[in-house]
Amino acid sequence: MKHTTPLPGDIGLTQISGVTGRLIRLGQWLNGDGFADYQHAFLVLPDDRLLEAVPGGARIRPLTQYTGSSVLYVCPEGLTGQQRTAICDAAMEYVGVPYSFLDYLAIAAHRFHVPLPGLRRYIASTRHMICSQLVDQCYLDAGVHLFADGRWPGYVTPMALYQLLAH
Structure with a gap:
């Protein structure tokens, strides 16, 4: 479901310019999520704040950063106030979590069935997350499963969130 005014627990999807944005677009294309316009995802928090994963670690910033x-x-249909609170509470546990561009390669390896023993365990154990993984994990921690397609936890790109929630 799309929103024009963000609520706590909503997911913000936006573009990233420059080389970083182009690399993310390429990573998403390799992962089968298309070559479209959303390269970044963040989670809306109460008090006009957001949590986002960025190189240097996940951080809380003012929502006005994207003015x-x-x-x-976007958010799933029927998301309750209690679920929104739980998602935002879960988000607080991820401040400082490191970012890893290598996760795009791991997601692509999984998509192309590259036989890398321990890949799933490695991704789960490093606690490195790209922005969309971080958002998905906050939802999972709150008991809200966004994807019902059998994907591994953490195998989420910004475009996967767009395709799931914005159509």
């Missing part, structure tokens, strides 16, 4: 940017706010 003037094209942001699409």
